[in-house]
Amino acid sequence: MSQKQLPPQFYKLMEELQAVDFVLVDLTLYLDTHPNDMDAIQQFNQMSEVRQRLKIEIEKIYGPLQQYGNSYSSYPWNWNESPWPWEL
Structure with missing residues (x-):
């Protein structure tokens, strides 16, 4: 299967999403040990x-970015289109 070409904006958005995910993981780890930190x-939540x-x-x-009901699919079924998020 050949990988379709995506515009630079896609990669910019994905980089932003990955940065936000990193912040959320970091805050999750912090909140596991500081559960009463209202600012965190x-x-x-923000x-x-x-x-x-x-x-x-x-x-x-x-x-779609996630499977198992976490993301909707358009018609026709588009889960077989690449690149998938882990291929970036």
Whole structure:
């Protein structure tokens, strides 16, 4: 299967999504040991909203990012189109 060419904007959005995911992982680890830090919880919730908006924007233009009901598919079924997020 040949990999389709995507515009530079796709890679910019994916890089932004990966940065937000890194922040969320880091905050999760911190909150595991500091569960009462209200500022960190607020940051986590804010970044969760940013991630959700990015995910929706990316999927609306380029297709689904996650399987098992975490992302919708357009018609026709588009899970067989590459590149997949782990191929970037």
